[in-house]
Amino acid sequence: MSLLTLDRVTKRFGGLTAVNQVTAEIHARDLVGIIGPNGAGKTTLFNLISGFYAPEEGKILFQGRNITGQPPYEISRRGLCRTFQLVKPFGKLSVLENVMIGALSHLKRVGEARREALKIIEFCHLEAFRDMPAKSLPTGLRKRLEVARALATRPRLLLLDEVMSGLNPTELQEMIHLLRHLHEEGITLLVIEHIMAVIMQLCQRILVLHHGEKIAEGTPIEISRNPRVIDAYLGEELNLA
Amino acid sequence: MDIFFQLLTTSLLLGGIYALMSVGLTLIFGVMRVVNFAHGEFIMLGMYLAFWGFTLYHLDPYVILLFSIPLFLAIGFLLYGMVMRGIIAASHNVQIFTTVGLSIALQNLALVLWTGDFRFVRLDYSKTVFRFWRSYVNLPQLIAFAIAAVLMLTLFALLRWTHFGKVVRATAQDREAAILMGIDPDRIHRLTFAMGITCAGVAGVLVSPLYSVYPTAGLQFVLIAYVVVVLGGLGNMIGALLGSLIVAGVEVMGSFLLGTAWKEVLYFLVFLLVLIFRPAGLLGQRGAETLGA
Amino acid sequence: MQTKPPFRLRLLPYGPGLIYFGMIALTPWVIRDAYFLDTLILILLWGALAGAWNVAGGYAGQVSLGHAAFFGLGAYCAVLSTVFWDFSPWLGMLLGAVLSTLAGLVIGYLSNRLRGPYFALATIAFAQMLLIVFSRWRAVTMGSEGLPVPFRTGLINFGFTTKPPWLFLALGFALLVYAVSVFLERSRLGYQLAGVREDEDAAQALGIPTRRLKVIAVVLSAFLTSICGTFWAQYIGFVDPFYVFSVDLSVRFALMAIIGGVGTALGPFFGSLLITSLESYLRATLSGVQSGLTGIYLIIYGGLLIIVVRFLPQGLAVWLAQRLRKGGKRGVTADA
Numbered sequence: 001m002s003l004l005t006l007d008r009v010t011k012r013f014g015g016l017t018a019v020n021q022v023t024a025e026i027h028a029r030d031l032v033g034i035i036g037p038n039g040a041g042k043t044t045l046f047n048l049i050s051g052f053y054a055p056e057e058g059k060i061l062f063q064g065r066n067i068t069g070q071p072p073y074e075i076s077r078r079g080l081c082r083t084f085q086l087v088k089p090f091g092k093l094s095v096l097e098n099v100m101i102g103a104l105s106h107l108k109r110v111g112e113a114r115r116e117a118l119k120i121i122e123f124c125h126l127e128a129f130r131d132m133p134a135k136s137l138p139t140g141l142r143k144r145l146e147v148a149r150a151l152a153t154r155p156r157l158l159l160l161d162e163v164m165s166g167l168n169p170t171e172l173q174e175m176i177h178l179l180r181h182l183h184e185e186g187i188t189l190l191v192i193e194h195i196m197a198v199i200m201q202l203c204q205r206i207l208v209l210h211h212g213e214k215i216a217e218g219t220p221i222e223i224s225r226n227p228r229v230i231d232a233y234l235g236e237e238l239n240l241a
Numbered sequence: 242m243d244i245f246f247q248l249l250t251t252s253l254l255l256g257g258i259y260a261l262m263s264v265g266l267t268l269i270f271g272v273m274r275v276v277n278f279a280h281g282e283f284i285m286l287g288m289y290l291a292f293w294g295f296t297l298y299h300l301d302p303y304v305i306l307l308f309s310i311p312l313f314l315a316i317g318f319l320l321y322g323m324v325m326r327g328i329i330a331a332s333h334n335v336q337i338f339t340t341v342g343l344s345i346a347l348q349n350l351a352l353v354l355w356t357g358d359f360r361f362v363r364l365d366y367s368k369t370v371f372r373f374w375r376s377y378v379n380l381p382q383l384i385a386f387a388i389a390a391v392l393m394l395t396l397f398a399l400l401r402w403t404h405f406g407k408v409v410r411a412t413a414q415d416r417e418a419a420i421l422m423g424i425d426p427d428r429i430h431r432l433t434f435a436m437g438i439t440c441a442g443v444a445g446v447l448v449s450p451l452y453s454v455y456p457t458a459g460l461q462f463v464l465i466a467y468v469v470v471v472l473g474g475l476g477n478m479i480g481a482l483l484g485s486l487i488v489a490g491v492e493v494m495g496s497f498l499l500g501t502a503w504k505e506v507l508y509f510l511v512f513l514l515v516l517i518f519r520p521a522g523l524l525g526q527r528g529a530e531t532l533g534a
Numbered sequence: 535m536q537t538k539p540p541f542r543l544r545l546l547p548y549g550p551g552l553i554y555f556g557m558i559a560l561t562p563w564v565i566r567d568a569y570f571l572d573t574l575i576l577i578l579l580w581g582a583l584a585g586a587w588n589v590a591g592g593y594a595g596q597v598s599l600g601h602a603a604f605f606g607l608g609a610y611c612a613v614l615s616t617v618f619w620d621f622s623p624w625l626g627m628l629l630g631a632v633l634s635t636l637a638g639l640v641i642g643y644l645s646n647r648l649r650g651p652y653f654a655l656a657t658i659a660f661a662q663m664l665l666i667v668f669s670r671w672r673a674v675t676m677g678s679e680g681l682p683v684p685f686r687t688g689l690i691n692f693g694f695t696t697k698p699p700w701l702f703l704a705l706g707f708a709l710l711v712y713a714v715s716v717f718l719e720r721s722r723l724g725y726q727l728a729g730v731r732e733d734e735d736a737a738q739a740l741g742i743p744t745r746r747l748k749v750i751a752v753v754l755s756a757f758l759t760s761i762c763g764t765f766w767a768q769y770i771g772f773v774d775p776f777y778v779f780s781v782d783l784s785v786r787f788a789l790m791a792i793i794g795g796v797g798t799a800l801g802p803f804f805g806s807l808l809i810t811s812l813e814s815y816l817r818a819t820l821s822g823v824q825s826g827l828t829g830i831y832l833i834i835y836g837g838l839l840i841i842v843v844r845f846l847p848q849g850l851a852v853w854l855a856q857r858l859r860k861g862g863k864r865g866v867t868a869d870a
Binding site for chain 1: 720721722725726728729732733735736737738739740741742743744
């Protein structure tokens with residue numbers, strides 16, 4: 001059964017059509033990547049799916065339910081969580097408190113949330129920074145915190161918006177490792193990325209957006225050979241590994 | 242029909258004064274993105290300056306005006322360095338409470354120095370009224386309007402046609418871009434803040450013959466100024482002019498129709514309605530209020 | 535798996551609070567001076583008001599400069615219900631609380647439409663409108679001269695002839711506000727509010743209904759402020775619209791909370807202790823002729839506000855605690 005269905009989703013800002021009739025299906029336990037040149041509408045699509053924007057046309061179904069136009073917090077409660085391209089940590093709160101707030105989305109008691117948050121912090125290798133204020137963390141760790149916090153909401157589907165950007169090679173490997181681990185744990189991942197090498201390595205399937213439209217969908221190999229995709233990137237080299 | 246002209250004239254005169262008080266507030270917000278909650282205190286200080294100049298040295302407020310300008314500019318530079326510079330990049334709360342703290346400090350400074358007694362600037366011609374076309378005009382009010390108008394025209398001309406004015410407007414529109422163009426935002430902020438509070442101080446000097454002077458006298462005016470600048474759009478100078486005339490008009494009409502007791506309710510009602518339905522103001526950018534900037 | 539530490543240790547973070555309230559509670563047996571007890575009552579009352587403000591301003595991050603609206607409603611409802619309908623002031627307090635809750639809903643709605651200084655300005659305007667209405671509506675409120683509060687003795691009449699009962703009642707109100715604050719710090723609601731305060735979008739993405747929570751915080755804050763307004767009216771005995779709805783009063787609540795510390799339950803009470811005690815002392819020692827000099831402490835506090843909000847955003851209480859010992863604070867904390 002399809003976990004997430006996008007049915008001709010369209011978003012317009014005045015005269016600009018940011019997302020145009022995008023249709024796609026994500027199944028449980030998928031690891032799907034979304035790529036496209038800057039301004040292709042990737043983040044807008046995430047905003048639509050997660051409820052921060054409402055589409056002008058089209059439907060979005062999650063676990064069979066129509067979530068089109070629902071507020072973000074409700075969608076999050078249903079098990080669809082997203083991270084932000086420009087990370088949004090709760091700066092003055094500690095790493096632990098950040099993750100606890102994620103856990104409190106589905107847990108009622110603070111004590112339980114604390115225990116759960118500690119587990120997740122361990123899973124994401126953030127124990128050393130547990131009590132540090134989030135704003136004191138460098139970019140790489142902030143990105144990891146962003147993922148950890150989203151993970152704490154026990155999502156079925158996780159939308160990750162460029163969690164790799166700004167990371168050095170070591171951090172990159174750690175993040176890839178983390179995402180693979182998450183996928184193995186059974187979480188469905190939908191990942192926006194710019195770093196081709198990573199996407200190709202990580203994802204089973206890739207959606208390509210350009211000017212708000214889905215211009216291609218397929219395996220990494222199929223995508224790298226797709227003339228429309230190559231055209232969209234204007235000759236940018238697509239490496240397989 | 243005469244009543245109509247009287248109301249119109251009074252609105253215009255009042256509007257001019259309100260404009261001078263508000264223009265500084267909107268200028269400071271436009272360039273520094275800070276709401277100066279202490280703005281009323283500078284009006285109050287101007288009033289006291291006029292009072293003491295008049296009482297101790299028998300100087301006409303309009304003479305005091307001449308050296309109030311450099312005085313307030315100096316105060317502005319000083320306060321900018323001491324207090325304002327550090328909060329430009331800070332959070333809203335820091336900005337709000339820094340200027341609120343300044344307001345408290347200034348009000349109580351006046352209280353300590355000059356006591357809470359109500360003071361008055363009683364000029365020989367304070368009560369002089371003369372016939373102007375089809376309405377009656379109070380002389381000090383007319384002079385205040387005239388001088389305020391001249392000052393504001395000068396300010397507008399400065400902002401519109403001089404290089405300095407362009408630099409200020411550039412900084413207001415996009416601080417980062419201005420920096421890239423070689424503009425020193427700190428210098429512009431300092432000058433703008435000084436100019437802004439000078440407008441308030443001068444307005445205080447001008448209205449001293451018309452209102453009683455006491456430490457919290459600034460409050461009544463700054464509340465009006467808030468309404469004016471929100472109505473016109475925070476940061477918008479023309480908006481401040483427009484807003485002043487509207488608020489003055491509402492106040493005069495309200496006073497006429499409902500009596501002086503209830504006129505203030507009217508413009509606060511206008512204020513709340515604007516904040517609910519069009520918070521960016523008549524000429525402001527839509528959505529500015531949700532960013533708080 | 536962590537085991538719960540022994541009861542004594544779990545009580546440790548409450549140590550300062552126990553000392554603060556405990557010492558005040560014991561005072562009537564030690565000190566009989568009416569003026570001193572009066573100061574304590576005021577410290578508790580202003581502390582409660584600052585704490586009430588803090589629920590919206592500190593924990594939820596909705597900075598209001600119009601809380602006097604709720605205070606005034608509480609004060610007026612108490613006195614008017616006694617004057618007009620011969621109700622017990624407690625019923626008046628309930629009425630005031632209901633009205634303030636409604637007003638809180640309006641302000642809460644505005645908090646979802648406006649940010650930062652725009653919201654602050656809206657709250658100022660709201661309180662000012664109430665000021666004008668109550669000061670002009672002669673038929674109901676006897677107008678701008680203010681209204682004396684009918685004094686009858688007994689708990690049901692919210693009136694006492696000696697100070698100690700007032701002190702214990704004030705303690706009750708203060709402890710209520712303190713308990714609510716502690717609950718907010720350590721509860722799920724408190725953590726979620728902290729998220730709303732730090733970053734609304736991120737909070738939304740984590741399943742937090744931000745708009746609803748903001749309104750809840752404002753309404754709660756309004757309720758608490760209102761009941762304290764009733765206490766104040768009954769204690770002081772006179773309700774003057776130009777005071778109870780004033781901007782100065784609203785600012786005072788915020789001032790005490792920020793200087794004391796918006797992040798903790800005890801912070802506002804600490805701020806009240808600092809400010810009210812100094813104010814009381816100055817009022818006592820400076821005679822009428824020098825009354826202008828009492829303004830000096832406010833100049834200092836204005837300056838202190840500027841310094842604290844920028845350099846010590848956690849407030850003086852926490853700053854001092856941090857300097858005295860390595861704090862082991864449980865619960866989520868906030869900054870101004």
